[in-house]
Amino acid sequence: MPAPAPRGRDLSWALVVLAAVPLVVHSLGTPLGEPFADDFFFLRRVLFPGPRPLLDGGGSPLYWRPLGRQAYYGALGEAIVAHPRAIAALHVALLVAAALLVHRTLRRRWPGAVSAAAASFPLLVESARMLIGWPSHFQDVGALAFAALALHEAAGARLVTMLAALLASLLCKEVGVVTALLVPWLPVGEASRAWRVRATLATAALVAAWGAAYVAVTQHAGVGFAHQFGGGAAASGASLPARGAWAVAHSLRSAFSLPAAPGPWDLPVGLALAALLAAAVFVFATRPAALARLRDARALVLWGAAWFAAATVPLLEVYPAWSAQRCVFASAGLGLAFGGLLAAASPWLLAPLVVLRLSTFAVSPPGSPAITPQPPDAGGEFEYRQFARLQWFTHDTRALLSERFPMLPHGAVIGDHGLPLLTRHALAGDLALRVWYRDTTLRWLTFEDYRGRWNDPGTRVAAFVEYQPRGPRPLALVDGAAMADVFEAGERMRQAAWADAAAALERAAQAQRDTAAAVFLGLVASKRAVCELELGERQLAERSAVRGLELWPENADSRYTLAELRLAEGAYARAETLLVEQLRLHPEDAAATQLLERVRRDAQARTGH
Numbered sequence: 274m275p276a277p278a279p280r281g282r283d284l285s286w287a288l289v290v291l292a293a294v295p296l297v298v299h300s301l302g303t304p305l306g307e308p309f310a311d312d313f314f315f316l317r318r319v320l321f322p323g324p325r326p327l328l329d330g331g332g333s334p335l336y337w338r339p340l341g342r343q344a345y346y347g348a349l350g351e352a353i354v355a356h357p358r359a360i361a362a363l364h365v366a367l368l369v370a371a372a373l374l375v376h377r378t379l380r381r382r383w384p385g386a387v388s389a390a391a392a393s394f395p396l397l398v399e400s401a402r403m404l405i406g407w408p409s410h411f412q413d414v415g416a417l418a419f420a421a422l423a424l425h426e427a428a429g430a431r432l433v434t435m436l437a438a439l440l441a442s443l444l445c446k447e448v449g450v451v452t453a454l455l456v457p458w459l460p461v462g463e464a465s466r467a468w469r470v471r472a473t474l475a476t477a478a479l480v481a482a483w484g485a486a487y488v489a490v491t492q493h494a495g496v497g498f499a500h501q502f503g504g505g506a507a508a509s510g511a512s513l514p515a516r517g518a519w520a521v522a523h524s525l526r527s528a529f530s531l532p533a534a535p536g537p538w539d540l541p542v543g544l545a546l547a548a549l550l551a552a553a554v555f556v557f558a559t560r561p562a563a564l565a566r567l568r569d570a571r572a573l574v575l576w577g578a579a580w581f582a583a584a585t586v587p588l589l590e591v592y593p594a595w596s597a598q599r600c601v602f603a604s605a606g607l608g609l610a611f612g613g614l615l616a617a618a619s620p621w622l623l624a625p626l627v628v629l630r631l632s633t634f635a636v637s638p639p640g641s642p643a644i645t646p647q648p649p650d651a652g653g654e655f656e657y658r659q660f661a662r663l664q665w666f667t668h669d670t671r672a673l674l675s676e677r678f679p680m681l682p683h684g685a686v687i688g689d690h691g692l693p694l695l696t697r698h699a700l701a702g703d704l705a706l707r708v709w710y711r712d713t714t715l716r717w718l719t720f721e722d723y724r725g726r727w728n729d730p731g732t733r734v735a736a737f738v739e740y741q742p743r744g745p746r747p748l749a750l751v752d753g754a755a756m757a758d759v760f761e762a763g764e765r766m767r768q769a770a771w772a773d774a775a776a777a778l779e780r781a782a783q784a785q786r787d788t789a790a791a792v793f794l795g796l797v798a799s800k801r802a803v804c805e806l807e808l809g810e811r812q813l814a815e816r817s818a819v820r821g822l823e824l825w826p827e828n829a830d831s832r833y834t835l836a837e838l839r840l841a842e843g844a845y846a847r848a849e850t851l852l853v854e855q856l857r858l859h860p861e862d863a864a865a866t867q868l869l870e871r872v873r874r875d876a877q878a879r880t881g882h
Contacts, residue, residue, distance in 0.1 A: 285385025289372045292393035293365060295634060296401055302661070303640035305406040306357030306364075309667035312408050313704035315342050319350040321713055328486075329494035336498070337490040340444035341412035353408050354708060364405040364414050371414075371421035372396055375605065378421075378428045382461045382573060387616040390623045391577075394608025397630045399530035399637035400597035403660050410598060415445035417602050420452065428462035432472055436479055443483050448602050451583040453480050460572035499591045511592060520588040524581070527600035528607050530633040534652030538633060545629050553618035567617040574613040580606025596655040644669065644740070644747040646693045663699040669748045670700065670738055671709055677736065677750055677787075681710050686732065688718040690739040690751055691792055727760040739790050742827075749790035755781045756793070762800060775804040795825025802834040811838060829859050836868060845876035 308316060314332035318325060331342030346353070353360050372392045379388035395401060395417065404410045419442035426435035439456060442449045457464075457472035464472075490496050511519075523533055529542055556563045567574075584603035591599070615622040638649070640661025649658040674687065681687075687706055689697065697719070700706070706715045718734060726732045734753035741749055758781035765774035778801045785793060799821030805814035814834055821831040832855040839848035852869040855862060 283380065283385045285380075285389045286373055286376055288386065288389035289376050289393050289396075290369060292372065292389075292396040293369050295631060296368075296396050296405065297365060299399070299634065299637070299639065300361075300402040300406060302642055303402075303406055304357065304664050304668040305361035306353070306359070306408060307664045307668045307671075308353050308357065308408050308708075309663050309699040309705070310409070310701060312353065313701035313708050315346040315409070316350050316353065316708045317704050318343070319347045320354075320708060320711065326494075328490050330496045334495065334497055336447065337487050337494075337496050338412050338444065338446055340441055341415050341446055345411045345415070346408075349408075357408070360408050361405050364411065367414050367418045368396060368401065368404065371418040371605075374418075374421040374425045375608075378425045378459070378461055379573075379609075381428055383570075383613070383616070384620065387612060387620055387623065390616070390627060391608040391612030394528070394612070394630075395601050395604050397530075397627075397634050398528060398597075398601050398604050399634050399657065400527055400599075401601050402640075402657050403596075403598040404601060406664065407660065412446040413448070413598060413601060416442045416448055417605065418442075419445060420449050420456075420602070421605070423453075423456050424459055427456050427459050427464070427472065430462060430464035430468050432468070432475060435472065436475055439476060440479060440483065443480070446602075447487070448584060448587050448599075450480060450484070451586050452580055452606075455576065455580055455583060458576065460576055499594070513589070516589045516592045517586075519592055520585045521582075523595050523597075524585045524588065524600040524603050525607075527597040528604040529630060530637045532637075532651065532656065533595050533597070533654040538636065542629065542633060545625070549615060549622060549626060549629075552622060553615055556618040563618050567614070570613045570617045574610050574617075577606040577609025577611075577613065581610060582606075593653075594655075595653070640664075644693055644696070646740075646742055648695050659695075663696060665747075666693070666696045667699045667705065669746070671705070673738060673748050673750060674706075674709070674736075681706075681712065681715060681735065683712060683714045684716075685714075686716045686718050686734045686753075688720060688723050688734040688737040688753070688756075690720050690737040690756070692720075692738070692740050723756075724760075727757060737793075739792055741789065741791055744789055744791050746789055749793075750787045751790050751793045752784050752786055755784040755797075758784060759793075759797060759800070762804075766800070766804065769807075771804045771807040775801060775808065778804065791824045795821045795823075795828045795831075797821075798824060799828040799830035799834070803830050806834050806837060811841075814838065827858055829855075829862065832858075833862070833865055833868065836865075836872070840868070840872055840875065843879070845872055845879070848872045849876070 311333060316332075318332040325343060325347065327339040327343050328337070330336060331339065331346070333342070349360065349363075372395065376388045376392035379391060383391070404414050419438045423435050423438035423442060426438055435456065439449070439453050443453065453476055454473065457469045457476055526533060529546075531538060531542060557567055581603045584606060585600075588599055588603075611626060612623060615626055638656070638658045640657055642661075642665060644662055644666050648662060649656075651659065678685075700717060703715060703717045706717050707713050718732070720737070723732065723734060734756065736753055737751040737756055739749050739751045741747055758777045762774040762777035762781065765771075765777060778797050781797050782794070782801075785797075788794070798817045802814045802817035802821060805811075805817055815838055818831040818834040818838075821828050832851045836848040836851040836855070839845075839851065849869065849872050852865050852872060855865045856869065859865065
């Protein structure tokens with residue numbers, strides 16, 4: 274491998290910075306930095322008065338990460354809520370700083386371009402987008418940044434600062450616990466063997482002290498691990514080799530921006546990597562100079578592979594749940610291994626490697642601004658599309674509420690109606706509402722809970738956040754009084770008090786201010802059609818039923834009403850079509866089933882077949 278260029282003429286660091294450009298560009302279109310889900314547990318701890326111990330999960334029952342949680346949210350909690358994009362920019366800066374530290378370290382041994390290609394590996398991983406976009410992932414960003422600083426200090430044989438950086442990395446996230454012992458043996462720099470032995474002993478003592486503290490926290494603060502909760506408990510039924518193979522395979526796939534599930538890019542990427550490795554082997558076999566460079570780079574290549582393997586070991590704990598950002602820390606070692614191996618054969622082999630990684634990065638799914646009714650099919654993996662979907666949902670909910678309610682009275686209740694699947698947890702129960710308004714008395718009421726106590730005087734909902742599958746915006750507000758009138762109408766309909774029900778529905782329509790709430794307004798129109806039909810107002814019923822379908826085609830009443838009207842006219846085929854469509858949308862509709870049987874009987878009696 275060519276000798277490193279003199280530092281004064283080396284601008285290869287700019288290549289590392291440029292590697293962050295695709296990362297940022299491919300992340301656009303998502304409200305980066307917007308807090309959601311776990312963030313609200315940590316923000317609650319720091320934004321409201323109360324004890325703020327360091328020896329617990331910081332608001333979560335999982336893991337002890339005081340620097341990545343308590344310290345981070347304590348210092349930046351207000352900014353996370355008020356200026357989320359600034360937080361995303363901070364995460365980008367920290368990832369770039371980590372890559373620059375690794376680049377500066379490698380420059381002691383390798384040429385600038387080779388060092389840049391290896392150091393930028395974590396920046397060209399599609400899952401790094403979640404690291405820059407989600408405040409909670411400072412745990413990963415901080416662990417990587419401080420680990421990079423520890424490597425830099427180890428290369429300079431600076432023991433105290435190396436240990437401090439390692440401790441900071443471990444206090445951000447425990448992913449580096451195994452790799453910590455590798456840091457003193459980074460085969461870069463002029464540290465003596467005696468220094469490395471002393472540094473290893475000191476690191477072992479540091480890790481032991483951290484581990485003892487971790488055990489104490491888990492025992493006395495109730496902090497647990499992922500495998501103890503939910504589906505992760507399935508890990509107990511899988512062998513250690515099976516979990517290890519799962520972790521390595523998923524980390525390798527994620528390091529090349531491939532999804533966890535097999536896909537169309539698997540074969541091209543596999544062939545390209547095989548071709549690169551075959552080319553390197555051919556060069557080593559035919560060129561003695563290349564083989565000599567490999568012997569020179571061997572220690573660092575093997576060290577990088579060991580880093581990747583060691584950083585993958587903690588992932589066994591989360592089996593079988595996968596989220597690709599977990600591979601970013603490990604990918605730093607993979608960059609050293611791949612970069613060193615290919616560059617030893619020929620630095621030109623790094624170019625197709627970079628092109629391959631840019632290509633797979635570019636074709637990875639973008640974050641969509643649409644809040645889809647269902648999460649993307651990612652084979653059980655939590656990935657960027659679902660991340661963006663949840664972040665947009667939280668962002669739009671916050672914007673919608675703040676526009677209507679700059680302030681909320683103490684004890685106010687906000688509800689939801691028809692939310693898309695697997696989004697409600699992004700609000701962390703009541704916590705999102707309380708963090709946004711800085712009021713611990715606010716409550717979020719699910720529609721299921723509201724349904725059972727809508728007429729309870731203590732359950733007065735200010736407004737409902739309603740999902741709109743169509744229309745100019747995905748969310749709208751339904752006034753609490755309007756929703757209460759709809760439930761009142763339902764009671765009157767069950768009592769066959771059709772005029773009273775129609776009057777309640779009229780009040781609901783008048784009380785509803787947000788005209789974008791098409792689902793709710795379609796519901797009102799369709800129920801009004803039922804009342805008008807029962808009152809003998811057939812033309813009004815027709816008009817209301819059609820209006821209900823225009824506003825919300827999936828409503829449960831319009832097609833039934835129209836089918837009744839078509840049946841009365843003797844239009845049996847049209848009535849049957851409406852009812853078949855109704856049962857496709859609502860297979861549990863017993864009344865529609867009975868009406869369909871009646872339509873078919875009447876049609877058979879009229880036509881004789």
